[in-house]
Amino acid sequence: MPSRWRVAFAATLAAALILLAAPAAVAAPLPAGTWWGVEDGRTTSSYNEYFPGYQFGCGGDQRHKGVDVGAPTGNRIYAWGAGRVVGRGYDPGGYNRWIQVYFPSVNMSLTLGHLLDGSELRVGNTFTKGTRWARIGTLADGLNHRHVHFRAARGNHGASPIGPCEDMNPFVLWDALGLPS
Secondary structure (H helix, E strand, C coil): CCCHHHHHHHHHHHHHHHHHHCCCCCCCCCCCCEECCEECCEEEECCCCECCCCCCCCCCCCECCCEEEECCCCCEEECCCCEEEEEEEEECCCCEEEEEEEECCCCEEEEEEEECCCCCCCCCCEECCCCEEEEEECCCCCCCCCEEEEEEEECCCCCCCCCCCCCECHHHHHHHCCCCC
């Protein structure tokens, strides 16, 4: 009869071999042809980019508090990871149509602004990575500024867009979700 330590060692070794042989869980990629989850997207304004004469809030700051990704009107915007919709609305002074999403796994929120009317998502809906969040719209001024504005913050900001002084670079959230740079 084998000794106890040999049995324990054999069991531990067997478990380790099983774990090593199991394929690693790999997050599903975002759909092909997307940039920051936007179909045929490209960065049009960077975080903290300086815009003289334009005020973005928070004490008259003239630096852009988000990342803009441009694409043709109606192009799809896909979820970066699993989460839930915590806010949705219309801001005639800036965001136009927007949604606020929360990622509990990293305790961060993201506001998406300038969306086309009729986002499929409602407050309380949950989503997984790759779910269609919305479609590209325009600014509230009706001009043809076709892009989505991403604004990120720590925590769950509920039913309103992230405030002007609470933001962080959306790349921090992108990175926290393990998305490729």
